[in-house]
Amino acid sequence: MKGDRACGILRVRGSMRYAALSDVHGNLEALEAVLQDASQQGARGFLCLGDFVGYGPDPNACVETLRPQLSAALVGNHDLAALGRLDARRFNLFARVALEWTREQLSATVRAYLERLKPREEFEGVLLVHASPQDPVQEYILDWETADDNFRAAEFSLCLFGHTHVPVRFAHDGHRTYVFLLPANTPVRLEPDFRHLVNVGSVGQPRDGDPRAAYVLWDSEEGTVELRRVPYPVEAVQAKMQRKGLPRPLWERLGEGR
Secondary structure (H helix, E strand, O other): OOOEEEEEEEOOOOOOOEEEEEOOOOOOHHHHHHHHHHHHOOOOOOEOHHHHHHHHOOOHHHHHHEEEHEEEEEOOOOHHHHOOOOOOHHHOOHHHHHHHHHHHHOOOHHHHHHHHHOOOOOOOEEEOOOOOOOOOOOOOOOHHHHHHHHHHHOOOEEEEEEEOOOOOOEEOOOOOOEEEEOOOOEEEEEOOOOEEEEEEEOOOOOOOOOOOOEEEEEEOOOOOEEEEOOOOOOOHHHHHHHHHOOOHHHHHHHHHHO
């Protein structure tokens, strides 16, 4: 894989298909399953939209595993909280406990890497954000009204984002905003006359009722996105979280995809 490195990020030239993933949340088993699937699907580059850590039991391993393969990377709100740059009181009790545990686990190398990342970046003509174009750290785009506000707040043709852990596509024709579900493992062609907001779901903690890891394959040449759902050994992660004393609700929800 040819490219150049800047701030620990590998820039890949000439690639057409990228794996866009978000919200890994320290879930190494889910990440490894996604990386394997993406490679099998012909992905030549990886884009991480933030929240490498938080909730899960392997924050350092997830960053170190993913970092060498990245074409672009963003910082998420959980990453910022683990670094002490975002007030942990903004989070619910269980997330706060996990963040405090994560903060104590971060290695100096991982901490320095996350410190360099931004929550927003332009890549190959596409806007990448963790949360939303108008608030790249904390806003949740969960409905067409919020999506519509973001289409009107920023100029972009395609924006890939995460944060909500729910894969979905919003499209804007210049007048109205439409909401589309993303069918699993089926390429969807993006209408060229529309603008698009695509949520890539969550690798480490899906919340759409499907416990399988989620990410999106974006083909920059064909103009398609494909939501990929990948099974992984959920029970192994749950057992690891139990051993490390992470809150029960956080590992229970993995099996339910919520």
